[in-house]
Amino acid sequence: MATREERLSAAAARAYKSLETRIGDDHLPSPGLWWCRGCGQDVEWPCAAARASLVKAYSGDRPGLLFYLDLLYARALVDLPPQPKGQLRARIVGWAR
Ligand SMILES: [Zn+2]
Numbered sequence: 001m002a003t004r005e006e007r008l009s010a011a012a013a014r015a016y017k018s019l020e021t022r023i024g025d026d027h028l029p030s031p032g033l034w035w036c037r038g039c040g041q042d043v044e045w046p047c048a049a050a051r052a053s054l055v056k057a058y059s060g061d062r063p064g065l066l067f068y069l070d071l072l073y074a075r076a077l078v079d080l081p082p083q084p085k086g087q088l089r090a091r092i093v094g095w096a097r
Pocket residue numbers: 026027028036037038039040043047048049050
């Protein structure tokens with residue numbers, strides 16, 4: 001039986017993998033680093049274009065968008081070094097609230 005953490009990690013990995021089918025390949029996060037591959041290393045993901053694409057992909061389904069962003073956040077939390085409490089969540093999820 002998978003633990004809750006293992007299930008969350010698998011769901012987060014699936015969410016990350018499915019980004020391209022949701023928003024195309026122009027503004028994806030750089031693997032493991034989470035800057036925008038389309039905008040460059042100076043721009044943290046999600047950039048403005050990625051946010052617009054995510055909103056479009058989930059048009060009319062804000063709960064679905066927030067759930068999806070939470071999974072991406074779980075993935076980013078593993079990928080990135082520790083940051084001040086709440087900062088990463090605000091960046092990945094907070095903009096859509
Ligand atoms: Zn971008």
